[in-house]
Amino acid sequence: MVEDNKADVFLIKEAVAFHNLHVELHVVEDGKLAIDYINRAGEDADAPCPSLCLLDLNMPIHNGYEVLRHLRENERCKDIPVIIMTSSESSHDRAEMKRLGADAYFHKPLTYDDFLQIGDLIKTLLARR
């Protein structure tokens, strides 16, 4: 999970628990750390690629677009499913994300119950693999 808002990290953990998903969450707080993580995961045989990436677009240092591009260029990790998370609707973002190869788009909602739905989305994408 590439997310710098701790409040949202907590909510995503709640969503994962609510849907009984047995996953290990690694959180990085900015785009640069995300790119470092991807590089490491790619190179080292003992550090496997994540099964899925939750990517917030609005990240400091390197934004979500750059992280996604980096991910898709990485030999080992280029095919992992990616869910883009955003705070505001933008048709431009949506088109750009699709172009760069995101698998799903989650517009962070204003209510708790709606937020839990991201757990469903994660479940679906993990099941596809």
Add this chain to the structure above:
Amino acid sequence: MTNTASRDEERILISAPRGRDASLIAETLSMDGIATVCCPDATALVNLLEEGAAAAIVAEEAFSRDGVESVARWLGSQPPWSDLPIVVLTSSGRPNSATRKKAQELEALGNVTFLERPARPDTLRCSMRASLRARMRQYEMRRRQELLTRLNMDLEQFAHSASHDLQEPLRNVAIYSELLTRRYASSIDRNGLEFLEHVRSGALRMQSLVHDLLAYTQAASIEEDISESREANIALERALSNLMESISQSGTCVTSDPLPSVRIREVHLQQLFQNLIGNAIKYRRDQPPRVHVSAKKKDGNWLFSVEDNGIGIHPESKEQIFGVFKRLHTNDKYAGTGIGLAICQRIAERYRGRIWVESEPGKGSTFFFTIPA
């Protein structure tokens, strides 16, 4: 000369292939420090115009009819700020039917002045100086237009990122106050729960204000100059399709006269209809809303009207309602942020039109707006 124009854009082009006209003119103008370039035919002239020029001097006999047409075509495709001055050198002597016919042909060149030969040097210099002054003003207008466009883009980008950045903390406030209510209800007394509800609804309301503010800045952010016409009926259909749910829920009946083609982007006309009809539905009386849309030609514009049988508007409030976030009723009675009419006004103004309302409380309202034909 100001620095808004390139060197090419300050030169004068001369198309006077007969005799020594061209070289004499060039010499005369060089006394005022004016740069000139000679072009033997219409094709050469158009090529040089493409690169940039302040004005052109064209001898009456320089081009064939086709030549004049090709230059006229180029001149017709100039951007709105540009209106290249052309000075046509006519033959001396009394006009006859041939010269009159030629003059008519040459008028197609637009911003044309006629100068009879032999032209006195002073007259020529004076005339070209005047043309140059006008052209410099045009370049200044171009510069301002570009500045304005850039400023508007900056504003839109600012509003976009501000709105985006504001949504995240707002979301947190809304969701976590909801979580507090849900999980700690047993440890919070009734007052506390009410406080939390105020926190939550405040955040939700601010969220829709931020969202609508963004919509406002994005609604026709630059002055629009449309050359193609669009069918207003299509924009109306799209608006009604978006309002389908509230139309059927309220039993609204929307009728319209045949609507014309207008020079406005479809999405903007659609927004106008959608906001006005949406309001007509929202601010209804006890009876099912009835809305009628019509248009008539007036003073070179199309005057649209959207008439409803709703609650009406007090004469004192008729201008206030177009303000950003200005509302006449509380949120309990009629939900909304009050941005709809502000957006309508912004759109109308971007097309150099107007929007206003005629209404009486309890008797419905008619909103009027004008769009260029």
